[in-house]
Amino acid sequence: MSRLRLATAWLGGCSGCHMSFLDLGEQLIEISDAIELVYGPLVDAKEFPEGMDVTLIEGAVANFENLELLQQIRKRSKLLISFGDCAITGNVTSLRNFFSVDDLLTAVYHAGPGSAPRSDEADQVLPELLPRVLPLHQVVEVDAYIPGCPPDPERILAVLSSLLKGEAVTLSEVQRSFG
Amino acid sequence: MPAITLTINNDLISARQGQTLLEVAREHGIEIPTLCHLDGLEAMGGCRLCLVELQGAPRPVPSCVTKAAEGMVVTTHSDKLVEYRKMLVELLLAERTHTCSICVQNNNCELQTLAAKLGIDHVRFDYLHQQLPMDASRERFALDHNRCVLCLRCVRVCDAVEGAHTWDVRGRGSTSRIVADLDRPWGTSTSCTDCGKCVQLCPTGALFKKGATVGEMKKERSFLNRILERRRLAAQGGTP
Amino acid sequence: MNRVELAELAETVTAQQQSCRLRLLVCCGTPCVAAGAEAVVAALREKLAALGNPADLELVGTGCQGPCSRGPLLTVLRPGQPEQVWQKTTPELAVSILEAELQQAPVPDENLLPADWPFFTRQTRLVLANSGRIDPENLEQYIACGGYESLAQVLHDMTPDQACDSVVQSGLRGRGGGGYPTGLKWQLVRKGSGSRKFIVANGDEGDPGAYMDRSLMESDPHRILEGIAIAGYAIGAEQGYIYVRGEYPVAAQRLRKAIKDAERAGLLGSRVLDSSFSFRIDIRIGAGAFVCGEETALLASIMGRRGQPRIRPPYPAEAGLWGCPTLINNVETFGNIPSIFSIGPQAFNAIGNGKSRGTKVFALCGEVVNNGLIEVPMGIPLREIVFEIGGGLANGAAFKAAQTGGPSGGCIPAEKLDTPVDYENLQALGSIMGSGGLIVMGEQSCMVDVARFFMEFCLDESCGKCVPCRTGTVEIYRLLSRICNGSASQRDLQTLEQLCQMVKDTSLCGLGAAAPNPVLSTLRWFRAEYEAHVSQRRCPAGVCTMDQLPLHLLGEQLLQRIAALRCDGEGY
Numbered sequence: 001m002s003r004l005r006l007a008t009a010w011l012g013g014c015s016g017c018h019m020s021f022l023d024l025g026e027q028l029i030e031i032s033d034a035i036e037l038v039y040g041p042l043v044d045a046k047e048f049p050e051g052m053d054v055t056l057i058e059g060a061v062a063n064f065e066n067l068e069l070l071q072q073i074r075k076r077s078k079l080l081i082s083f084g085d086c087a088i089t090g091n092v093t094s095l096r097n098f099f100s101v102d103d104l105l106t107a108v109y110h111a112g113p114g115s116a117p118r119s120d121e122a123d124q125v126l127p128e129l130l131p132r133v134l135p136l137h138q139v140v141e142v143d144a145y146i147p148g149c150p151p152d153p154e155r156i157l158a159v160l161s162s163l164l165k166g167e168a169v170t171l172s173e174v175q176r177s178f179g
Numbered sequence: 180m181p182a183i184t185l186t187i188n189n190d191l192i193s194a195r196q197g198q199t200l201l202e203v204a205r206e207h208g209i210e211i212p213t214l215c216h217l218d219g220l221e222a223m224g225g226c227r228l229c230l231v232e233l234q235g236a237p238r239p240v241p242s243c244v245t246k247a248a249e250g251m252v253v254t255t256h257s258d259k260l261v262e263y264r265k266m267l268v269e270l271l272l273a274e275r276t277h278t279c280s281i282c283v284q285n286n287n288c289e290l291q292t293l294a295a296k297l298g299i300d301h302v303r304f305d306y307l308h309q310q311l312p313m314d315a316s317r318e319r320f321a322l323d324h325n326r327c328v329l330c331l332r333c334v335r336v337c338d339a340v341e342g343a344h345t346w347d348v349r350g351r352g353s354t355s356r357i358v359a360d361l362d363r364p365w366g367t368s369t370s371c372t373d374c375g376k377c378v379q380l381c382p383t384g385a386l387f388k389k390g391a392t393v394g395e396m397k398k399e400r401s402f403l404n405r406i407l408e409r410r411r412l413a414a415q416g417g418t419p
Numbered sequence: 420m421n422r423v424e425l426a427e428l429a430e431t432v433t434a435q436q437q438s439c440r441l442r443l444l445v446c447c448g449t450p451c452v453a454a455g456a457e458a459v460v461a462a463l464r465e466k467l468a469a470l471g472n473p474a475d476l477e478l479v480g481t482g483c484q485g486p487c488s489r490g491p492l493l494t495v496l497r498p499g500q501p502e503q504v505w506q507k508t509t510p511e512l513a514v515s516i517l518e519a520e521l522q523q524a525p526v527p528d529e530n531l532l533p534a535d536w537p538f539f540t541r542q543t544r545l546v547l548a549n550s551g552r553i554d555p556e557n558l559e560q561y562i563a564c565g566g567y568e569s570l571a572q573v574l575h576d577m578t579p580d581q582a583c584d585s586v587v588q589s590g591l592r593g594r595g596g597g598g599y600p601t602g603l604k605w606q607l608v609r610k611g612s613g614s615r616k617f618i619v620a621n622g623d624e625g626d627p628g629a630y631m632d633r634s635l636m637e638s639d640p641h642r643i644l645e646g647i648a649i650a651g652y653a654i655g656a657e658q659g660y661i662y663v664r665g666e667y668p669v670a671a672q673r674l675r676k677a678i679k680d681a682e683r684a685g686l687l688g689s690r691v692l693d694s695s696f697s698f699r700i701d702i703r704i705g706a707g708a709f710v711c712g713e714e715t716a717l718l719a720s721i722m723g724r725r726g727q728p729r730i731r732p733p734y735p736a737e738a739g740l741w742g743c744p745t746l747i748n749n750v751e752t753f754g755n756i757p758s759i760f761s762i763g764p765q766a767f768n769a770i771g772n773g774k775s776r777g778t779k780v781f782a783l784c785g786e787v788v789n790n791g792l793i794e795v796p797m798g799i800p801l802r803e804i805v806f807e808i809g810g811g812l813a814n815g816a817a818f819k820a821a822q823t824g825g826p827s828g829g830c831i832p833a834e835k836l837d838t839p840v841d842y843e844n845l846q847a848l849g850s851i852m853g854s855g856g857l858i859v860m861g862e863q864s865c866m867v868d869v870a871r872f873f874m875e876f877c878l879d880e881s882c883g884k885c886v887p888c889r890t891g892t893v894e895i896y897r898l899l900s901r902i903c904n905g906s907a908s909q910r911d912l913q914t915l916e917q918l919c920q921m922v923k924d925t926s927l928c929g930l931g932a933a934a935p936n937p938v939l940s941t942l943r944w945f946r947a948e949y950e951a952h953v954s955q956r957r958c959p960a961g962v963c964t965m966d967q968l969p970l971h972l973l974g975e976q977l978l979q980r981i982a983a984l985r986c987d988g989e990g991y
Contacts, residue, residue, distance in 0.1 A: 085279070088301045094306065094308065098276075137303075149279065178277075178294065225885045226885070227886055263924065273890065303914055353883065353890055
């Protein structure tokens with residue numbers, strides 16, 4: 001039986017969801033027979049591969065690079081899962097939506113003590129911020145959601161297990177709360 | 180009290196005259212979600228979560244204020260109602276910036292629980308991200324407007340139970356906001372007695388005790404019915 | 420004043436009016452004043468003064484005469500001759516008309532409106548019978564038109580029950596838009612328990628484009644007072660309130676003067692018309708909240724509370740002001756009452772269509788040739804209003820839709836132009852009769868944009884008490900904005916429909932429940948226009964600018980931009 005081709009991706013988030021994924025611990029070894037992890041911060045692959053069965057995406061869509069990657073992932077994945085609160089609600093990443101991008105960058109980098117001078121170079125190298133941070137489902141079709149900040153390993157396992165059984169992803173009431 | 184019979188979800192159920200549909204349903208183990216409603220406070224009918232379908236009524240009716248009547252035929256969980264409830268809670272989640280993960284009331288929050296219970300795993304509407312202030316001018320308590328759902332429990336308990344009427348509402352529509360003493364910083368309110376009833380009844384982390392950090396704010400609500408019961412007894416001339 | 424004195428006064432004033440060789444009625448309604456009516460009045464007054472103010476020449480500054488876009492209007496009455504109406508008069512034209520009349524010379528006629536002008540001939544004026552015919556601040560002129568005769572008749576010849584029955588027989592229904600049978604409401608309040616009862620006249624008109632109530636209050640305030648007093652007798656109340664929106668200072672001032680004059684004349688206050696009935700009316704001014712037109716919010720506002728609706732039941736008929744049974748009717752409804760008694764309930768009932776009896780006042784506006792205030796029999800085809808009374812669309816544009824009922828109503832498409840205008844038929848089309856705003860739109864109007872306009876109004880005016888109205892309207896507005904700026908997806912269109920249905924079904928009061936109507940009705944009749952915005956990013960009417968991209972297209976564009984950058988070795 002061919003293994004489930006799984007990718008993970010890290011957009012605008014803190015990587016806490018990936019840490020929680022690692023917290024699966026020994027269970028990771030148990031599921032490794034059935035799952036092949038082919039892309040993501042936990043493996044060394046540069047280009048998002050074609051033909052993914054499932055991709056878990058952590059983080060919100062915060063900049064144009066996120067947007068590009070997300071659309072590529074959508075095209076190359078059968079199932080796309082919003083992984084954690086930032087991907088689902090924008091969560092902490094979206095708190096910057098209170099401000100305009102320009103005000104925000106000025107306040108953080110170009111005003112006050114130790115401020116950096118404005119530079120064209122930085123503007124060209126760093127990906128441009130989107131005017132507003134968006135949850136994934138406002139950009140692409142999302143097939144399932146794993147809420148939590150971060151989602152407990154149990155939630156992740158529950159989702160992976162149902163995927164392996166070929167069932168629709170459903171979390172129980174206690175497993176689907178935000179926060 | 181005279182008994183009446185009505186049908187709820189195809190079951191014949193008996194109730195006492197004067198009971199609301201919500202009371203009857205709960206007595207019979209039918210769970211209807213509520214948010215602005217709280218036993219002991221005057222019903223407001225604002226959150227619309229407790230809407231039920233009543234045969235013959237053109238639109239769903241709020242069960243928290245609708246009195247049970249003989250022969251009523253009530254449906255509490257039609258597909259439409261379940262979907263409407265989801266949408267209503269999604270609207271609340273989108274309206275202000277709740278961000279459960281950094282909330283004092285994370286895991287003890289009625290809105291959070293309600294969302295999970297109703298099966299909400301994402302919000303289909305735009306998050307409004309209204310930038311609202313926080314009022315931490317009171318010594319022991321603070322108010323974060325970003326987490327307020329405008330259930331007005333604070334307004335009602337302060338007026339009807341504490342008798343201070345510190346809280347009220349200013350503005351209208353989605354710009355409505357809870358205000359203390361005709362819109363002064365809470366810390367300068369002269370009517371507030373610091374009793375903390377509003378804080379305890381607040382369903383979310385909008386009203387909280389200072390010093391509580393993420394997930395530490397737990398609320399205790401049993402005092403309300405205790406107070407009201409003792410008052411009722413006292414009014415009857417009995418010993419509380 | 421007693422009944423006999425009232426009749427005598429009416430006779431005296433009428434005789435004096437009939438003895439006039441010439442009566443010049445200058446419309447001093449707000450639109451005519453804006454067009455320069457005051458200068459016309461001043462010029463005529465000066466001319467009359469120069470002539471020595473002869474007793475047989477009378478100059479009257481009246482309330483609204485109707486065709487507002489044609490102002491300033493001048494109506495000339497001569498005994499035994501057909502009346503003449505001049506449009507767009509200037510001081511010079513008015514004076515030359517007066518001079519020509521006096522010399523019995525031919526009168527300049529280029530601004531004379533034809534005697535058979537459908538705008539006038541197709542109307543049936545009951546409520547507006549005196550509007551534009553009398554000086555609104557002159558009690559005697561109202562009395563000369565039969566004013567307070569209905570009140571006298573009710574007080575002296577009828578029991579309160581009989582008065583209620585007459586209103587039931589007339590078939591009158593609430594003119595504020597709800598269409599609840601007025602007589603039934605009166606009977607309910609009459610039967611209501613409690614020692615005190617109140618009457619409230621709702622003059623908190625707020626629909627964009629609607630000014631029927633303002634015009635009625637400004638043009639014929641005594642008619643409203645008389646209607647309220649009759650209701651007071653019929654239901655057993657001694658106190659009435661007129662709730663006037665704060666933006667209508669002239670209406671409030673005229674009503675105040677009318678109340679004072681009527682009290683001095685013994686037509687209000689203690690022992691009205693020498694009967695045992697006493698009745699006071701006071702004015703309450705709104706503070707600019709549309710929601711205060713909703714009856715429970717209005718009552719809260721009168722009692723000095725936050726203007727916010729509450730759940731019904733109990734209805735105001737059981738527990739209204741300070742918990743007492745309270746009758747609330749729209750000012751236009753009260754304006755119908757004197758007519759019911761003067762022409763008789765059967766004659767009133769003979770006008771109309773189906774379950775809608777009597778007439779309805781509309782503020783006809785938008786892209787129509789003849790803008791203005793009209794009163795038509797219920798059941799008149801919409802086509803007749805738009806193309807005969809209204810004279811068709813301005814600049815020969817094609818008719819696209821008529822919007823009725825303001826932010827609570829909907830749009831009626833061209834294929835439904837032959838629909839009789841009454842409560843039931845408009846509702847069947849997904850619109851409502853509403854308070855009487857009627858906006859005609861041509862091909863240049865984008866229906867999505869129209870829906871968005873009304874939604875912006877509603878989100879602004881929502882009181883904030885219930886979730887669907889408070890937040891649902893904001894989200895509907897955002898979805899509509901996305902459709903208008905070209906960034907909406909098919910899913911947004913689906914969400915829009917779901918959300919509209921939910922807000923309609925779950926809102927606490929009528930404001931929220933009706934707020935989605937402009938969207939739902941345009942979705943129903945103009946769905947292709949929504950689709951064009953979403954699938955083709957095209958606004959068929961050419962109104963929306965479509966300057967945003969949907970996110971999936973934004974991404975495509977970005978990918979191309981990035982690819983180009985990489986080829987050039989720039990950036991990334």
